Structure formats: C-alpha cells, structure tokens
C-alpha cells in the first residue's frame with residue numbers, strides 16, 4: 001500500500017522506505033516493526049528533555065481537558081499570561097513584550113514585520129534587512145528571502161526580496177564580516193540585522209565566537225539598527241546556556257524562540273520585543289496596530305506544555321543534565337577526531353559536528369544520503385547535512401546510548417572513507 005502522504009524534504013522518486021514509529025520514550029523511538037531507534041538529532045532539534053517527558057505530557061492532558069483553544073485577538077488565558085511572565089523573567093531584561101505564534105518560521109516573519117513596522121509607524125524610510133551568509137531562518141517566502149539561497153529555494157527566487165548579506169565570520173575572517181556589517185549599517189537604509197547567535201544550524205552547524213556576536217551587536221546599536229536574534233534552534237540549552245546570546249552578554253532588540261519551548265512536544269513559538277518596538281505600534285490610531293495572527297496563536301495546550309518545560313528549567317537537574325552532556329560530547333568528539341578523514345571537529349554546548357573528508361570528489365558528494373541510510377539501518381537517527389555529521393541528542397540520552405551513536409558513526413567512517421570506499 002502506498003501512502004498519500006507527501007513528506008517534507010523527501011524525494012519520493014528515490015523510493016526510500018519510510019519507517020513508521022508508534023511510540024517514543026526518552027531518547028528512544030519505537031518502530032512498528034519492533035525496532036528501537038536512538039534519536040540522536042532530537043527529532044530535528046526540538047526534543048530537549050526527552051520524548052513523552054511525564055511532567056510535560058501531564059500538563060498537556062490537564063490543559064486539554066480544561067480549555068483547548070481560544071481566539072487570542074482581544075482575549076487571554078492563564079497559561080499564556082503565566083508563560084509570558086516567565087519568559088520576560090528568564091530572557092534579557094530589555095525584552096518586555098511577548099508575541100505568540102506557532103512555528104519558528106512564523107516567529108521570524110513576526111520579527112521582520114515588527115522591525116519594519118517600527119520604522120514605518122514613525123514615518124522613517126528604512127526597509128533593508130542585513131543577514132549572515134549560510135543562515136537559515138525558515139521555509140516561508142519571507143524567511144527564505146533572508147536565508148542562504150541555493151537548490152532548496154531557487155524555484156521561488158522570483159518572489160524573494162533582496163537583502164544585504166555579510167560573510168560568515170569564520171576564524172581569522174571576523175574583521176571582514178564586521179567591516180561589511182558596519183558598511184551596510186552606515187547606509188542608513190537598514191531596518192534590522194537578523195542572526196543565529198553563535199551557531200548556524202541548517203547552514204552546516206557553523207560556529208563563531210561570542211566576541212564576534214558581541215561586536216556585531218555593538219555595530220547595530222551604534223547605527224540604530226534593530227538586532228534580531230533567531231534562537232529558534234540555539235535556545236533552551238542547546239549551546240550550554242539557556243540562550244546563546246547570554247555567552248556574548250548581549251540584549252537583542254527582538255528574540256525568536258520555538259523548537260524547545262515546549263520541550264519539543266507540541267508546536268509553539270514566541271517573538272519577544274523591547275519596549276521601543278512595542279511603543280512604535282502603541283497608539284489610539286488603529287492603523288498602527290501590529291497586524292499579524294495565526295488561528296492557533298497562543299494555543300492554551302501548547303502554552304501549558306511550555307509552562308511545564310519552564311518549571312523543569314527552574315530545577316537545577318536540567319542544567320546539570322546539560323552540563324553532563326556537554327562533557328560527554330567533548331570526550332566522544334575527541335575519540336572520533338582521531339580518524340584522518342574527520343575534519344573541522346567542533347563542539348558548542350550539547351552539539352558536536354564535523355565534516356567527512358570530501359577529497360574523493362563526486363563520490364563523496366553523494367555521501368549524505370548514503371550515510372543517512374546507513375545510520376537508519378543501524379537504528380540511529382542521524383541526518384547529515386551533506387558531508388557534515390552532527391550529533392544533537394535530547395539531554396536525557398544515556399551513556400550507553402551515546403556510545404552506540406558514536407560506535408555507528410565510527411562504523412560509517414570505516415565503511416565510507418576507509419579501504420572499502422577506496423575500492424568502490
């Protein structure tokens with residue numbers, strides 16, 4: 001039986017098997033065929049404490065029985081009020097307003113609209129957006145426009161808007177990147193700069209320094225350019241701290257959060273803003289209101305799940321788990337880095353990444369899908385970005401499970417970059 005489902009980022013024409021999962025617990029997925037699969041990428045970067053984490057599931061069940069959904073334009077409910085107050089408490093002190101939505105892409109769209117509205121409502125003509133090379137901010141037309149262009153979005157090029165792009169601040173090239181930012185900002189045309197703090201995820205798990213992030217923030221502040229931090233992926237402990245921005249000690253003007261906000265259990269997103277941006281929309285003039293909403297804005301069940309996640313963050317065990325995982329990841333990376341074909345081994349917080357040597361040219365350009373298949377066959381969910389392998393597990397992953405993940409990676413290295421690969 002073929003399924004009518006059209007899967008995301010999936011070339012159905014290749015005829016790959018699509019495994020069915022029936023349940024999950026902690027770092028494990030249970031397949032319909034009886035297999036146990038280790039989720040080493042947190043189900044695409046969302047699951048933080050583990051799958052079906054009891055306090056989160058309980059909060060969802062309780063809230064679902066009480067208030068399932070409510071129009072949020074002009075109405076409110078306790079889970080949303082409670083969550084907003086907690087978010088204001090936990091995030092940089094300049095962020096004082098919380099706007100709800102339902103996906104990372106939408107939270108970024110909201111951020112862009114807030115930034116443009118800020119200037120437009122004051123009658124100031126600033127509408128350029130500065131972005132960083134290799135960035136990813138989502139898959140809607142607006143977020144594709146501010147992300148890296150390539151095979152993923154070339155068909156939609158005609159609809160995408162023009163942006164100013166600064167080079168990625170690779171080690172030794174930070175100054176070039178900062179100079180370009182300074183130059184764009186000085187034009188006086190820029191509404192906002194948007195960036196993934198410290199780590200570019202989908203762009204290839206590229207890491208840059210807190211000093212550079214801090215310097216970029218300083219340039220934006222000096223030129224009155226709104227600084228938008230897209231922490232959709234880096235938030236909720238992934239980089240070792242609640243937010244990556246904390247490591248650079250900066251206060252973004254706008255902050256986007258999603259993925260781990262509900263512990264990865266149910267969709268929700270927020271865009272936080274400073275008072276100046278809120279105030280630019282605050283008026284008795286209805287035409288200056290912020291015109292954005294989704295049907296499920298601030299869904300009470302999702303807010304309850306997020307409140308349960310935040311309760312976990314109030315418990316020191318959560319940060320302990322994260323710190324322990326950081327240390328374990330460091331040790332695993334050192335071991336795997338001994339392989340000659342492992343390059344650019346890097347770690348930020350709970351995440352490790354490295355490239356497999358692509359000196360074998362065209363053979364290795366097709367390495368990504370082969371690796372993916374190999375990992376799935378060995379019951380490990382890893383999804384390499386081209387020849388970049390990264391490990392981003394839920395914080396609850398056991399030593400045994402993490403060992404197995406790296407054991408399977410080592411097997412893949414032996415198979416695809418060892419002697420067998422040379423013969424092939």
Ligand SMILES: *Cc1c(COP(=O)(O)O)cnc(C)c1O
Pocket residue numbers: 103104105106108136137138139196201202230231232233234258259
């Ligand atoms: C995943 C991601 C998004 C998009 O979030 P969705 O919930 O998939 O729409 C935006 N920004 C970053 C940095 C992301 O990693």
